[in-house]
Amino acid sequence: MYGLYCLFVLYYLRVGAVVTPTLPSSQEQQAYAAILKALADVKQSRVNLAAQVIRSRGEFDTIKGQLIYFEDSCICGRNNTIAFNSFLSKNTSSFGIQQPIYFDNITLNIGNGYDTRHGLFRAPRNGTYTFSTSVTTPASSQIAVEIVKNGEQLVQLRTINDYTWSMATNVVNVNLIKGDDVWVRHSAIGDANVLQIDDGLYTSFSGFLVHA
Ligand SMILES: *[C@@H]1O[C@H](CO)[C@@H](O)[C@H](O)[C@H]1NC(C)=O
Ligand SMILES: *[C@@H]1O[C@H](CO)[C@@H](O)[C@H](O)[C@H]1NC(C)=O
Ligand SMILES: *[C@@H]1O[C@H](CO)[C@@H](O)[C@H](O)[C@H]1NC(C)=O
Ligand SMILES: *[C@@H]1O[C@H](CO)[C@@H](O)[C@H](O)[C@H]1NC(C)=O
Numbered sequence: 588m589y590g591l592y593c594l595f596v597l598y599y600l601r602v603g604a605v606v607t608p609t610l611p612s613s614q615e616q617q618a619y620a621a622i623l624k625a626l627a628d629v630k631q632s633r634v635n636l637a638a639q640v641i642r643s644r645g646e647f648d649t650i651k652g653q654l655i656y657f658e659d660s661c662i663c664g665r666n667n668t669i670a671f672n673s674f675l676s677k678n679t680s681s682f683g684i685q686q687p688i689y690f691d692n693i694t695l696n697i698g699n700g701y702d703t704r705h706g707l708f709r710a711p712r713n714g715t716y717t718f719s720t721s722v723t724t725p726a727s728s729q730i731a732v733e734i735v736k737n738g739e740q741l742v743q744l745r746t747i748n749d750y751t752w753s754m755a756t757n758v759v760n761v762n763l764i765k766g767d768d769v770w771v772r773h774s775a776i777g778d779a780n781v782l783q784i785d786d787g788l789y790t791s792f793s794g795f796l797v798h799a
Contacts, residue, residue: 669698669711669796674788680728680781682773688732688782690771690792698796707770708792710763714799720771721756722746723789728781731774734759737767743774754789760797769794 611619673690682688689706696703700711710716724730724746731745734757744755763769771792773780782790 667698667712667796667799669700669714669716670794671696671698671701671708672793673701673706673791675782675790676787678781678783682730682780682782684775685772687770687772688792690790692787695793700794700796705770707768708794710765710767710769712765712796712799713763715760715762715797716769716794717758717760717797718769718792718794719756719758720744720792721754721790723752723754723783724748724781725783726751728783729753730780730782731776732771732782733774734769734771736761736763736769741769745774745776752783 671693672695674692674694675688675690676692679688687706691706693701693703698711700708702709708718718734718741720732720734722730722732722744727748727750729746729748731743733743734741741761742757742759744757746753746755761769
């Protein structure tokens with residue numbers, strides 16, 4: 588009886604010790620494949636997301652660049668006024684050929700475009716500007732002047748030699764690049780060369796930025 592019991596126990600232990608390898612069922616195989624596929628999908632969407640982030644960052648940088656350019660070039664938000672008025676404060680005559688006319692009485696110079704040392708306007712920024720000049724001569728004298736950009740004629744004007752005062756005015760719109768110079772000079776024309784003012788306000792040079 589004891590021997591039989593031992594046999595039984597031995598049999599029991601043997602059966603219990605041996606792990607019989609069971610193949611996964613086809614259902615389990617499918618579930619496993621589904622998990623692998625889900626993992627692959629997650630990995631792929633991570634890759635896509637990373638690419639999207641890089642693209643978005645590129646777009647963001649582009650927009651930021653455009654914004655900086657826009658801020659720099661527009662007359663908005665900031666005080667970007669550029670405007671000046673200048674006059675001859677005394678009677679002046681005997682101008683040489685193409686001699687610059689120095690408007691010495693500066694009554695407005697917002698944005699410091701007008702260089703008071705040289706009597707010329709230097710564009711502080713790119714943009715479209717308007718310039719105007721008026722010259723006045725007394726009886727029996729006349730003068731011809733021109734507004735020039737970097738030495739290139741923009742407009743001409745001249746007074747008439749008459750029995751009384753005469754005055755000429757001209758206006759010009761011009762695109763300037765930062766650093767371009769605009770000034771008024773006596774023309775290369777032999778004239779009486781008398782530029783007349785009285786009370787300081789007859790002969791002027793002025794300008795302003797229309798649009799940056
Ligand atoms: C812009 O600045 C100028 C001085 O640089 C000032 O005279 C003018 O009043 C300012 N304009 C505005 C709208 O702030
Ligand atoms: C400069 O022009 C102003 C008017 O804008 C005038 O009051 C002043 O007397 C002028 N100065 C000179 C030196 O002519
Ligand atoms: C400028 O000349 C005119 C006439 O030629 C004269 O009436 C005026 O007083 C002069 N002005 C000055 C400041 O000398
Ligand atoms: C000004 O104009 C020049 C020439 O077109 C250009 O090279 C430059 O970038 C412009 N500057 C700005 C601030 O727009």
